[in-house]
Amino acid sequence: MASSTPVSRPQATRAAAFCERFGLRLPILLAPMAGASPPGLAAAVANAGGMGALGALNTTPAGIADWARAFRAASNGSFQVNLWIPDPPPARDATREAAMADFLAAFGPRPAIPEGPFLPDFAAQCAAMIEAGPAVISSIMGVFPPEVVAAAKARGIAWFATATTLAEARAAVTAGADAIVAQGAEAGGHRGAFDATAAEGQLTGGLALIPRFADALDVPVIATGGIADARGIAAALTLGASAVQIGTGFLRCPEAGIAPAWSDAIAAAEPEGTMLTRIFSGRLGRGIANAVVRAAAPPAADYPVQRALFAPVRAAAEAANDAAAMQMWAGQAARLASAEPAGALAARLWEEARALLP
Numbered sequence: 001m002a003s004s005t006p007v008s009r010p011q012a013t014r015a016a017a018f019c020e021r022f023g024l025r026l027p028i029l030l031a032p033m034a035g036a037s038p039p040g041l042a043a044a045v046a047n048a049g050g051m052g053a054l055g056a057l058n059t060t061p062a063g064i065a066d067w068a069r070a071f072r073a074a075s076n077g078s079f080q081v082n083l084w085i086p087d088p089p090p091a092r093d094a095t096r097e098a099a100m101a102d103f104l105a106a107f108g109p110r111p112a113i114p115e116g117p118f119l120p121d122f123a124a125q126c127a128a129m130i131e132a133g134p135a136v137i138s139s140i141m142g143v144f145p146p147e148v149v150a151a152a153k154a155r156g157i158a159w160f161a162t163a164t165t166l167a168e169a170r171a172a173v174t175a176g177a178d179a180i181v182a183q184g185a186e187a188g189g190h191r192g193a194f195d196a197t198a199a200e201g202q203l204t205g206g207l208a209l210i211p212r213f214a215d216a217l218d219v220p221v222i223a224t225g226g227i228a229d230a231r232g233i234a235a236a237l238t239l240g241a242s243a244v245q246i247g248t249g250f251l252r253c254p255e256a257g258i259a260p261a262w263s264d265a266i267a268a269a270e271p272e273g274t275m276l277t278r279i280f281s282g283r284l285g286r287g288i289a290n291a292v293v294r295a296a297a298p299p300a301a302d303y304p305v306q307r308a309l310f311a312p313v314r315a316a317a318e319a320a321n322d323a324a325a326m327q328m329w330a331g332q333a334a335r336l337a338s339a340e341p342a343g344a345l346a347a348r349l350w351e352e353a354r355a356l357l358p
């Protein structure tokens with residue numbers, strides 16, 4: 001056990017130290033959710049004393065600056081900006097992509113074979129992320145390049161790195177991460193596996209992952225995945241986390257503005273009603289097990305080609321509020337998500353969690 005391991009300290013003390021270090025009044029972070037991080041949702045969580053978030057994967061550099069301006073017009077609180085560390089260039093396979101396009105045509109418009117570029121330039125996004133001056137930058141699926149870490153540190157910006165195994169967590173700490181986001185298998189959205197092909201083998205639940213990280217690491221652990229009520233928060237802190245990061249649990253808040261069919265599906269989902277799938281992006285992620293997820297699909301293309309192939313189906317499904325073909329990310333605790341305003345929810349969750357802690 002590491003000498004400064006925080007797990008032996010009382011839960012509330014550990015959470016309080018985290019809050020003090022990162023300028024929070026409650027140890028609840030809104031999860032960065034690409035495509036579902038409007039500034040109003042982040043500001044509501046930050047105004048309650050938690051940390052707001054932008055999932056900036058598909059946000060242009062100018063869009064990142066605009067988002068930060070909109071956040072600051074609504075809150076003096078803290079926020080993180082999150083990026084996915086790019087995978088190696090995708091392998092292209094015309095036969096496989098054509099078979100996928102044929103399959104997807106049953107659920108919406110037949111996709112054209114995409115050309116790319118698929119995403120904004122990563123280096124330019126990193127520069128805009130630092131320039132936006134968040135309290136925290138965060139990563140998933142790898143570690144930031146050394147020059148990005150150095151630029152953040154020079155500006156007093158902390159780095160939170162997502163990990164799904166202890167080896168990934170240790171690699172991130174070695175690269176300079178200030179805290180590790182322990183992503184349990186319960187989590188909604190994409191898996192953080194550094195190696196896209198390894199994701200299916202890195203599905204440890206939070207109950208085992210959080211204490212392992214807390215015992216082995218000298219940096220704070222932030223628990224994420226399947227936490228959506230006071231019981232989950234108290235449990236995560238008891239297992240050794242210093243804070244929690246909640247995604248699905250905030251998606252039904254009015255500020256999130258997700259499609260009604262997605263919100264309804266979250267409210268109705270049993271824990272087994274979500275599934276891991278590559279159909280939406282080529283990267284493994286957990287979403288509501290709707291018709292397009294359950295269908296016998298041919299092998300997905302690599303990320304981000306698959307994401308581009310699915311895009312027309314996704315857009316049509318969202319326009320039609322069609323739950324059968326919509327991309328509806330959700331974690332296993334989806335049913336616990338509350339539809340109350342995000343600030344009130346964050347405050348209530350922490351008040352109730354505190355009552356459960358010694």
Ligand SMILES: Cc1cc2nc3c(=O)[nH]c(=O)nc-3n(C[C@H](O)[C@H](O)[C@H](O)COP(=O)(O)O)c2cc1C
Pocket residue numbers: 031032033034036055056057082083084139140162183186187188189190224225226227245246247248249329330331332333
């Ligand atoms: C809609 C959605 C989008 C997400 N996008 C991102 C992302 O862009 N970057 C990231 O690090 N994690 C992303 N995640 C994963 C979350 O950060 C977090 O691990 C997850 O939401 C925790 O599980 P929970 O949904 O059960 O709370 C996303 C999750 C959801 C539900």
